[in-house]
Amino acid sequence: MMQDNSFIKFLRKVGRRYGTVYNLSDVKSARQTTASELLDVLFLGKLPADHIIASKIEIKELKEMIEKLENEVSRLREENKRLKFLLLLLLSILIIFIVVIR
Amino acid sequence: MSRTLAAYVRKLEDEIKSRFVGNYHAIKIAILNLLHYRSTLLIRAPRGVGKSTLMLLLLKGIYGDDYVVISGASEVKRGEILGRLHIPSLEREGVEKVIWSAFIKAKGKGLDEVNRLNPYTAANIYHMLQFGEVWAYGQRYQIGDYTLIANENPHDPTTFVHPPPFYDRFDVVVYLRPLSLSEKFQLEDILERYGNSLVDSMPQVLSPEDLEEIRDEVAQVELDVELKGFINLLIRDLQICIRGKEYSEIKPPALCEGCHFIREVCSLIREGPSERATIVLTQLAKAKLWLEGKVTEDDILQLAKWVLPHRIVLAKSTMILRDIDDILRQERTKMHERELRKQWYLLRELYKKFDRALYARAAEIALEDPVFAEELMKLEKIWVSKGILNKEETLAHYLGVAEWM
Numbered sequence: 001m002m003q004d005n006s007f008i009k010f011l012r013k014v015g016r017r018y019g020t021v022y023n024l025s026d027v028k029s030a031r032q033t034t035a036s037e038l039l040d041v042l043f044l045g046k047l048p049a050d051h052i053i054a055s056k057i058e059i060k061e062l063k064e065m066i067e068k069l070e071n072e073v074s075r076l077r078e079e080n081k082r083l084k085f086l087l088l089l090l091l092s093i094l095i096i097f098i099v100v101i102r
Numbered sequence: 103m104s105r106t107l108a109a110y111v112r113k114l115e116d117e118i119k120s121r122f123v124g125n126y127h128a129i130k131i132a133i134l135n136l137l138h139y140r141s142t143l144l145i146r147a148p149r150g151v152g153k154s155t156l157m158l159l160l161l162k163g164i165y166g167d168d169y170v171v172i173s174g175a176s177e178v179k180r181g182e183i184l185g186r187l188h189i190p191s192l193e194r195e196g197v198e199k200v201i202w203s204a205f206i207k208a209k210g211k212g213l214d215e216v217n218r219l220n221p222y223t224a225a226n227i228y229h230m231l232q233f234g235e236v237w238a239y240g241q242r243y244q245i246g247d248y249t250l251i252a253n254e255n256p257h258d259p260t261t262f263v264h265p266p267p268f269y270d271r272f273d274v275v276v277y278l279r280p281l282s283l284s285e286k287f288q289l290e291d292i293l294e295r296y297g298n299s300l301v302d303s304m305p306q307v308l309s310p311e312d313l314e315e316i317r318d319e320v321a322q323v324e325l326d327v328e329l330k331g332f333i334n335l336l337i338r339d340l341q342i343c344i345r346g347k348e349y350s351e352i353k354p355p356a357l358c359e360g361c362h363f364i365r366e367v368c369s370l371i372r373e374g375p376s377e378r379a380t381i382v383l384t385q386l387a388k389a390k391l392w393l394e395g396k397v398t399e400d401d402i403l404q405l406a407k408w409v410l411p412h413r414i415v416l417a418k419s420t421m422i423l424r425d426i427d428d429i430l431r432q433e434r435t436k437m438h439e440r441e442l443r444k445q446w447y448l449l450r451e452l453y454k455k456f457d458r459a460l461y462a463r464a465a466e467i468a469l470e471d472p473v474f475a476e477e478l479m480k481l482e483k484i485w486v487s488k489g490i491l492n493k494e495e496t497l498a499h500y501l502g503v504a505e506w507m
């Protein structure tokens with residue numbers, strides 16, 4: 001399959017730098033993780049499959065995600081309060097209604 | 103490399119620097135760009151920063167007074183830039199004889215305020231910029247080698263918007279900045295020294311014949327295959343899109359929604375550079391090697407700053423030069439990661455023969471590098487056709503890459 005073009009020459013030359021043995025378990029990887037993977041590691045306690053290198057952009061994105069989540073949580077809490085109040089009101093009306101009918 | 107010729111080039115740089123204050127990076131890259139065949143340079147700057155002066159200093163330093171400058175104005179017509187019909191021949195003999203313009207015939211060409219030149223007139227020189235020849239009335243004129251230096255102020259209110267292919271034909275674009283406080287004093291000193299005639303005092307340092315010889319030598323310079331690989335990788339990184347953005351109606355960032363490679367450089371680029379970027383970077387690398395005796399990968403990244411800004415459209419851009427800088431910084435990290443992953447060794451082995459363990463590792467790496475993924479997917483196609491691999495277990499299937507790509 002190997003034809004002798006410049007690309008193959010490039011692969012040969014670069015590949016030669018690493019010798020002739022490639023150890024599958026001994027590969028240094030500078031894996032960039034996504035912000036969601038980083039969140040899994042930080043909050044769910046999942047073990048990272050590889051070293052995690054988080055760039056400044058990722059951290060910034062992570063902070064933005066956390067901020068968004070916090071905003072969402074507070075919005076849901078507010079909504080929850082409103083719904084509770086509404087439910088109580090409805091129950092009170094219902095009870096009054098039942099008492100009045102009797 | 104001829105030492106005398108290299109010394110001439112350095113002298114040219116010194117003579118220009120002694121008349122042009124600041125912006126030394128621009129002078130350096132402009133000189134380097136002169137050293138390959140059919141060199142084209144675009145100088146961009148706000149008004150009064152010295153773009154026309156730099157253009158004339160460069161032309162005068164090589165061609166003496168034997169160069170032609172066209173001042174960009176909307177009324178400049180085809181006849182002035184390309185050629186016109188010889189009317190007596192047409193009337194008397196019915197023969198279409200073309201009188202080629204002085205601009206076409208000159209080896210040293212200047213286009214002052216190219217943004218004021220109407221796009222229809224500018225379109226006449228596309229072919230010249232690409233192939234070194236022009237056509238008019240079915241006749242061809244072969245120009246061969248030349249130097250074209252143009253300048254423009256993109257914020258000029260009387261400007262025309264030239265289409266991207268026009269700018270793509272300029273090898274390099276340099277941006278000039280206004281002078282700092284100390285540089286203003288320097289300029290006053292220089293003007294006094296040369297009696298306010300910076301261009302007139304510029305000597306002819308090189309002859310067109312010297313330049314031809316230099317260009318012949320530069321063309322014969324052999325670049326290391328690794329450096330060629332670096333250039334090709336850099337440009338491919340800026341072009342690649344597994345969703346085929348070049349033919350898509352939707353462009354990044356909208357096109358990148360849900361894409362596995364959304365965090366890659368590719369998602370920042372709406373329109374990537376053309377293959378001319380690879381060719382120009384290679385020519386500049388050869389010129390640098392010829393002139394300075396060495397060229398490194400860092401040099402390539404530095405040179406790319408002048409090769410890319412007019413060839414790339416970003417998805418979001420506030421200031422193109424700074425954005426390109428950021429992209430090139432990311433590229434430096436990416437190239438380093440590629441080294442650590444030893445991925446090209448893996449690809450070489452997979453080119454030799456299919457090995458499932460190596461393929462699994464390569465597929466894992468490919469998820470972090472779209473250019474590597476592209477090469478691996480090419481191999482997958484061969485393995486699928488030979489029945490070594492199932493279509494469903496391929497990377498292409500996992501990434502949802504269309505069959506035609």
